Amino acid sequence: MAKAPVLTPQAEDFPRWYQDVLNKAELADNGPVRGTMVIRPYGYGLWERMQAEMDLRIKACGAENAYFPLFIPESYLKREADHVEGFSPELAVVTHGGGKELEEPIVVRPTSETVIGEYMGKWIQSYRDLPLLLNAWGNVVRWELRPRLFLRTTEFLWQEGHTAHATREDAAAYAARILEDAYRAFMVDILAMPVLVGIKPSYDRFAGAINTLACEGMMRDGKALQMGTSHELGQNFAKAFDIQYLDADSKQQLCWTTSWGSSTRMVGGLIMCHGDDRGLRVPPRLAHIQVVVLVIRDEDGAGGVAEGIHDELVRAGVRSRLDDRVDTAFGRRSTDWELKGVPIRLEIGPRDVADGQAVLVRRDTGEKTPVPLTEIATTVPRLLEQIQADLLAEATTMRDERTTDVDSVEGVLEAASTGFARVPWPVVAGEQAAARLGTKAVTVRCIQREDGSVPDDEDEDGLYAICARSY
């Protein structure tokens, strides 16, 4: 009799599989207030690694970290018409403080364009102060009607970047640079997710933006997930918050600003892009535990050998964890690490000690190979890189196989039931076409050039729309 599967199989019920993974891999729990999320240590470890890698790339693009307040005066939101209209439905508003009703309600930030705009206005005097490149790590609150852990929660963690530039060209170039050098590079190189990039249709722009760029990843059920966005805000916020500078000719000029964000949603994307029926599969470059050295039974010195291997790996720069909890059955422990998606397991028991080897198990393929103890410190780092590359290749193949070129709305609907549809943009550009897509929950995810690059605007000739169902 086969044992019941640890997780609901993906093919049977994908959302349930996702829930099962969150629970069994100890990633997150629902918080006490609807829509809130408790991120457990293993899940937070994934986020911390994402933060570290993203932070490097953001700083490499020249931005500096700063912090802005959680509380925003309601009046700030109202200064930019589109912005307040877009965010009003999802605001949490504080009306009481210190036991008294407040004179002016305070909004819990849904995003920080307004406060940061206010301070940019104060800090920027001359063209010598530009560009001003800021980034903030924090939490934001957007009241969600249908929350899902990591993918859409009322409170979530993210980074939001805000920049001010002297010219429109400079702002546009920076928004594009962040999308490419920070977001896309991170998602492809670290998360092993082959995201598509493009611009959003004008009706789907960020509230207050003149252009929105985005990265879209494909999940294993064929749905799309937006994983990072970068906005050109034009001079909308500069006008609303008086962000001006004196140019070299001593003339007052309005700044051009941008904003860009990536959130804990990426954790959900990671799970749904690489996870299989045995659990999570964490790409090695991201994994905060890359290798677990598992003592099968502590007999004939197996425990000591395992500890030695673990130490050797740590010295070789591998993020290794020793599992010597021999009071728990071996099968249980290996299943648990598999659920958590640790890329490599090294299993060491008495038989291995006798043979001078360890059994190396790849999480991505399940393949088991005996490796001489003397070769582990050189084999493992190489294999970690191989697994990283293989996961990216697998995800890329999946995406390509499930992306269909079509040339009609009917074709889009057909293709989007199982994956992405790539269609000439004019076919779905109209309001009417969008409405027809909407009946099957299909949306235009992004608009790109034929070669997959990011267009300047949606009016260029020869553009394609990527359409899909989405999270």
Add this chain to the structure above:
RNA sequence: CGGGGAGUGGCGCAGCCCGGUAGCGCACCUGCUUUGGGAGCAGGGGGUCGCAGGUUCGAAUCCUGUCUCCCCGACCA
């Protein structure tokens, strides 16, 4: 807000129709035996059955009210 469902140990559920003061699986604790893929056996701890009224000798079960949560649709990183 429209449509559907559910509230019973930490989690998942049964019991309700035919009232008699609570049960199962998983998890947890102790002991022994185990440990090369989710251990076995024995013992044990833990629930005023969402809340408030009512009916009754007696309510998880029947009646009324109320609250909450989940699923499907419209907004969103």
